[in-house]
Amino acid sequence: MDMKELSSILQQNGIVGAGGAGFPTYAKLDERAETIILNCAECEPLLRLHRQLLEKYAKEIIDTFHMIGETVGAKEVIIGIKKAYTATIEAVKAVMGQYPEVRLGLLDEVYPAGDEVVLIYETTGKVVRPGGLPIESGVAVFNVETVYNVYRALNEKTPVEDKLVSVVAEVEHPITVRVPIGTPLEEVVALAGGVTTKDAVYFVGGPMMGNIGTGAQPVTKTTNAILVLPKDHHIIQKKLKKNSIDMKRAAACCCQCTMCTDLCPRHLLGHPIEPNKFMLAATCKDVQEPNIFINTLFCSSCGLCEMYSCFQGLSPRSLMAEYKGGLRANGIRPPKVEAKPVGPEREYRKVPMERLMARLDLTRYNREAPLDESAVPVKTVRILLSQHIGAPASAIVKAGDMVTKGQMIAEPGKGLSVGIHASVNGLVTEVNEKYIVIESQEGRAGNE
Template sequence: MEIKELQDIIQQNGVVGAGGAGFPTYMKLTDKANTILMNCAECEPLLKLHRQLLEKHAYEIMKTFHMIQETVGASEAIIGIKKSYVQTIHALNQHIEEFPGMRLHLLDEVYPMGDEVVLIYEATGRVVRPGGLPIEQGVAVFNVETVYNVYRAVEEKQPVTDKYVSVVAEVSDPVTVRVPLGCTLEEVVAQAGSTTVKNPVYFVGGPMMGRIGNGSDPVTKTTNAILVLPKDHLIVAKKQRTSSIDLKRAASICCQCNTCTDLCPRHNLGHPIDPAKFMRAASNNDFRDLNPYIDASFCSSCGVCEMYSCPQSLAPRSLLADMKGGLRKAGIRPPQGVQPKPVQESREYRKVPEERLMARLGLTRYDKDAPLKEELVQVKKVRILLSQHIGAPAQAVVKAGDEVTRGQMIAQPAQGLSVGIHASVSGKVTEVTDRYIIIAVK
């Protein structure tokens, strides 16, 4: 298959990164990629769906990954997977010899191994420059569910209409379910039996980089997990902090131990992000050196500094995120052409063990099986967002009153970076705005 043909199939079928920011997958297909890398590192604690999906559909996913390798002309296809995912590794080893140029790279159980910059270094030894893209190092990275969605688009002619989501923590029956895009978080959580705390908080995504969601929020193409937590949980409390207070706390109690920088994964790969210098400058209104502020642009927001490193429970990640947002709002772009320093020799001894991370965050008791159920959950109504990806929102091609069938394109790709959006249920369109389309099941 030619690259352009595969790009068109992927764009029209709405395939984007099934996690993170939802980068349109078709843009990653290029003959500049000499290595393709599949991410099965489950970046965050408690997330399980990628290892489950890869174990269940090992052959289909590996076949599609190999097809992508041949299409772009990559010499190597690497599956990055944690050593502890024994059953998934066994499933992969049943077929690995059928795909020349494909190999497994076994990873340690540390955080944030699923960060693509960290993963690329672990699997290939290449360092992506600060603010750069993996393709500059000849690498294209795809996660497991994304590759599975490419398989469904190419082999089954099925667009992206549903999402796998793990529901864990304070629920009676932790589970990973397949739900239609646009259903509510509440409807997803209901699939995990009853909640086991009063007034639960829905934490969307992983415990390190996720956000607090509302029960009425719609599932999107990047919704990986819902953690049901008590409202007084440490993770919830950290997300509800106030930046102005965080800054005052930093000014009064930061002990200048430098641990936030010592354990920063990007800093240890030679990137110019230095949380300790930033905290020192920001908390003292020190603007003599602007580099600590400008270099906030290179923070990956992994949260190691804030959720694990700081002995005073300060909030470097949150304050860095505020600074990044302020720089963007002011039209200040990250410095271009910055080259990384040599990888820190001490990096190997400064990785964050996931087991210890979970214990520190009060998550160990939630680390239970969440069996994968593939039967599509049925709902009565969906609210499908037109922007579920990086780039321009899709443009609606239906109007209120139209009858649609599941899989039908309801919004076409816009000009520029964009993908199509499809009906996740069959029914009647009841509302169309510039942000979403509502479909009621008949």
């Protein structure tokens, strides 16, 4: 298959990065990619769905990834996976032997092993330019579920109409389920047997980089996990803090211990990001060195500085995110700089996942969440038109239309964009610039 044909298939079938970023996958197909990496680092604590999926569908995923490699002309195909995922590694080894260009890139159980820049360095030794794209280093990274969606599009003619989601923490039975896109989060949580705490809060995504959600919020193509946590949990309280108060706290008690910088994954790879200097300059309103603020654009927002490193409980990541937003709103982009050489100290400053979970008070929730791909009935889905980086899709249905599961209901917008598809059979009840609501036939039958 040539690149143009594959690119069209991926765009029309709505395939985007399922790891959380949502970058349209067709745009990653590039003949400059000498190396492609399958990301099975399962970066965040408690998440399991990617290793589960790769173990169950190792042949389908690796065959498809090999095909992607052939299409872009890659010389090397790497499966980036943590050494601790022994069952998944065995499943991969049983398949990869027939492809000489495929090899394992074994990773330590540390955070954030799944960050693209960190993953590339660990598996290839290459340092991505600060602010640059992996393709500049001849590398393209793909998520496990993303590649499985490519397999389904090519072999089952199935677009992205559902999503795997892990439901963990304060639930009766932690589980990983496949649900229709647009399913309300509260219905997904119910599949785990319900909540086991009062004042439950839904935290969507991983505990380090996720956000507080609501029960009515719909599942999207990038929803990987729902952590059900008590309202007084450290992670929830951290998210509820106001940046204005955090700035005053930083001014009062940041002691410039430099721990936030010493453990920063991007700083350790030579990128010019130094959270401690930012904290000092921001709290003192010292603009004599503007690069301290501009360099916040190199932050990956992994959250280590404020969730693990800072003994004072300050929030460098959140404060830098606010500054980054202001810089971008004013048209300021990262300057072109070269990374400094990676120092030997990096090996001794990696953060073990076990210690991170203990610091986050998540160890008690580290239980199995078995994969269950049984069909999930839903009454109504609300499908967002913007579930990916780039231009939103444009609706091509109207209220009153009957649609079938897998039917395109929104075509790719102008520029970087992908199609959106119905996740259930049913009646379109609402269409606006942000979403499409479909009442499933099952729901209608129940009402009648």
